[in-house]
Amino acid sequence: MDTPLFFASRSRLYAFLYNFRFYGRLSRALVQHRKTTAGLATGKILELGPGTGANLRYYRKSVEVILLEINPYMIKSLVKKLPVSDYHSSAIRGTAETLPFKDCVFDSVVVTLALASMDRLNFALLEILRVMKKNGNLYFLEHVNAPDKRIRFLQKSIGKLWGFMTCGDKLNCNITEAIHTVGFDHINSNDIIIEGAFPFTKHAVIGSARK
Ligand SMILES: C[S@@+](CC[C@H](N)C(=O)[O-])C[C@H]1O[C@@H](n2cnc3c(N)ncnc32)[C@H](O)[C@@H]1O
DSSP states (O other): OOOHHHHHHHHHHHHHHHHHHTOTHHHHHHHHHHHTTGGGOOSEEEEESOTTTTTGGGSOTTOEEEEEESOHHHHHHHHHHOOSSSSEEEEEEOOTTSOOSOSSOEEEEEEESOGGGOTTHHHHHHHHHHHEEEEEEEEEEEEOOOSSHHHHHHHHHHHHHHHHHTTSOOSOOOHHHHHHHHTOEEEEEEEEEOTTSOTTTOEEEEEEEEO
């Protein structure tokens, strides 16, 4: 089991490495997906699990973005990248499962490659619903179970190690079903392949859902 010191070192290492994770082909492949999640969000936006800020450059001008991240070392990197003029943004430390906001305050919520890292996914989704305005939109992008049996076996075999290295990322969540179960409406989702990702992380779902 993790001691607090070991956990802190792991979180720090993950935050450091995350800055390099999306260079090259993977980074280019994700551009389109970030445009159709972060890039479509409007109004007052909450982003959960922003990591070191890979979505920042895709938000539209004149929106307001609040970024909530659990890993303090990710936040250190993130705040250095906050745009100063394009739109208003701020970063806070917190956990998606207990959001420090009143009910019905956000027009959009963005979560990319982070829902599957959350310890209690259903709590986080219920919190997202609570803080979203009526007709607000959730934009999501997540890894999913591969349709191919052999890759699913690989995902299962490597899952624990991957989760350990990534501070909790799970490869076999059924995100769309979880979103449906907590009560979102108008769910639009597409299965995609993320080019340049590992065989066990390239199967993903992208979409939006309305409150
Ligand atoms: C795989 S990274 C994704 C980063 C970024 N969203 C992206 O698209 O590249 C997952 C992020 O979610 C954060 N995270 C995990 N559980 C969380 C929680 N319960 N609340 C808030 N952030 C969380 C992690 O610290 C990490 O920064």
